[in-house]
Amino acid sequence: MLLHSKLRLEHQLLGRCAQLVVNRHASKGSVDKEVMEQMEEGFKKLAESKSKSLLKKHLTKEIFEKLKAKTTPSFNSTLLHCISSGMCNHDSGVGLYAPDPEAYKVFADLFDPVIEEYHKSFKKTDKQPATAFGKGADFENLDPDGHFIVSTRVRCGRAVKGYPFNPCLTEADYLELESKICGAVSSLTGEYKGKYMPLTGMDKCLQEQLIEDHYLFKEGDRFLASAGASRFWPTGRGIFLNSAKNFLVWCNEEDHIRIISMEKGGDLGKVYDRMVGGVEALGKQLQFNRDERLGFLTFCPTNLGTSIRASVHIKLPNLMCDPDEMKKLADKYRLQIRGTSGEHSEAKGGVHDISNQRRMGLTEYEIIKEMHDGIKGLIEAECKARSA
Numbered sequence: 001m002l003l004h005s006k007l008r009l010e011h012q013l014l015g016r017c018a019q020l021v022v023n024r025h026a027s028k029g030s031v032d033k034e035v036m037e038q039m040e041e042g043f044k045k046l047a048e049s050k051s052k053s054l055l056k057k058h059l060t061k062e063i064f065e066k067l068k069a070k071t072t073p074s075f076n077s078t079l080l081h082c083i084s085s086g087m088c089n090h091d092s093g094v095g096l097y098a099p100d101p102e103a104y105k106v107f108a109d110l111f112d113p114v115i116e117e118y119h120k121s122f123k124k125t126d127k128q129p130a131t132a133f134g135k136g137a138d139f140e141n142l143d144p145d146g147h148f149i150v151s152t153r154v155r156c157g158r159a160v161k162g163y164p165f166n167p168c169l170t171e172a173d174y175l176e177l178e179s180k181i182c183g184a185v186s187s188l189t190g191e192y193k194g195k196y197m198p199l200t201g202m203d204k205c206l207q208e209q210l211i212e213d214h215y216l217f218k219e220g221d222r223f224l225a226s227a228g229a230s231r232f233w234p235t236g237r238g239i240f241l242n243s244a245k246n247f248l249v250w251c252n253e254e255d256h257i258r259i260i261s262m263e264k265g266g267d268l269g270k271v272y273d274r275m276v277g278g279v280e281a282l283g284k285q286l287q288f289n290r291d292e293r294l295g296f297l298t299f300c301p302t303n304l305g306t307s308i309r310a311s312v313h314i315k316l317p318n319l320m321c322d323p324d325e326m327k328k329l330a331d332k333y334r335l336q337i338r339g340t341s342g343e344h345s346e347a348k349g350g351v352h353d354i355s356n357q358r359r360m361g362l363t364e365y366e367i368i369k370e371m372h373d374g375i376k377g378l379i380e381a382e383c384k385a386r387s388a
């Protein structure tokens with residue numbers, strides 16, 4: 001069901017703690033009493049819960065005490081901004097977001113261990129290598145006969161320099177960002193040429209169709225909403241789609257920008273090269289926020305570094321017969337398994353979304369190679385299981 005108004009969104013999705021994050025900031029340089037109480041209460045509940053999130057694991061009493069009174073210098077973000085999603089959603093896998101770029105430093109005692117574990121040992125002394133896209137043409141089609149892969153998609157996220165992330169953006173910021181992003185995508189030429197469609201005023205049938213066809217982001221994600229990322233929805237949000245419908249740009253959803261290339265079949269190299277071309281063209285129009293150590297800055301720590309998620313929609317019926325073994329195999333190749341409609345969804349018709357888990361510590365090219373080699377390994381294992 002699509003949710004239409006900001007009010008309904010807030011009422012249906014947000015608990016008391018999230019309301020607070022959505023509505024309040026700390027007073028300059030200090031944390032309000034009410035915010036502190038909310039944090040203490042949420043922390044206690046999380047500590048008593050059975051949550052398996054990285055937030056619960058790494059937010060020890062000691063770290064909580066050390067960080068609870070800190071604020072970021074430019075935006076006065078508090079620890080509550082960072083942890084509200086995981087506090088409200090005990091079923092989070094991670095549960096942590098950075099309200100603004102400075103949060104990664106101010107709350108590093110919490111972010112660093114989460115980053116290290118999610119990105120398979122990116123230590124606090126490690127540094128994201130310089131951007132190196134390489135050539136997609138090096139990668140063969142993963143499924144030339146079309147037996148397994150339905151479609152391939154590669155996306156990355158970008159933050160525009162000079163702006164915080166969702167919880168700290170004002171309504172005017174959303175509109176300003178949209179206008180900048182819209183200007184940049186409108187200048188694209190050749191195969192990238194297309195049309196920007198704002199979410200505000202979009203026909204609901206069109207919106208639902210775009211979501212069903214896997215082009216557009218869903219509405220009402222409770223993990224994002226309780227992180228304060230759905231404020232002023234749908235203002236400033238939208239999608240750019242090229243005429244061939246294989247290159248897309250998302251505006252102001254989880255990140256300021258998501259740059260996406262997708263098509264039917266398993267030609268990973270071609271899909272990757274198209275995304276890289278789009279990123280380079282947009283990089284001429286907009287200044288992206290990149291940190292020396294963390295790489296491209298994103299709202300969620302799972303997307304730092306290259307910010308690349310390369311996925312296939314794939315059918316592996318024999319391997320999927322044993323989900324535990326399949327999970328072990330995916331872990332071996334550092335792959336993540338999602339459902340057919342993306343994160344936190346179920347698989348339909350035996351189609352799973354399998355992608356690289358980590359995005360940091362390797363160059364863009366190496367991240368794609370890791371995903372490529374993993375998917376190749378899974379297809380080989382599926383063929384073996386079939387003939388056994």
Ligand SMILES: Nc1ncnc2c1ncn2[C@@H]1O[C@H](COP(=O)(O)OP(=O)(O)OP(=O)(O)O)[C@@H](O)[C@H]1O
Pocket residue numbers: 151152153155211213214215216217254262309311312313338339340341342343353
């Ligand atoms: N290989 C693919 N082929 C077609 N659609 C895909 C593919 N991979 C992902 N999608 C679709 O992209 C949409 C967004 O998915 P999802 O939100 O899980 O990932 P994302 O956009 O990479 O962002 P995030 O990781 O932040 O959630 C969903 O509709 C999903 O089904």
Ligand SMILES: NC(=[NH2+])NCCC[C@H](N)C(=O)O
Pocket residue numbers: 085091092093094095096223254300302303343
């Ligand atoms: N879209 C993302 N950033 N996904 C990763 C984490 C999503 C959610 N916060 C969780 O912890 O489960």
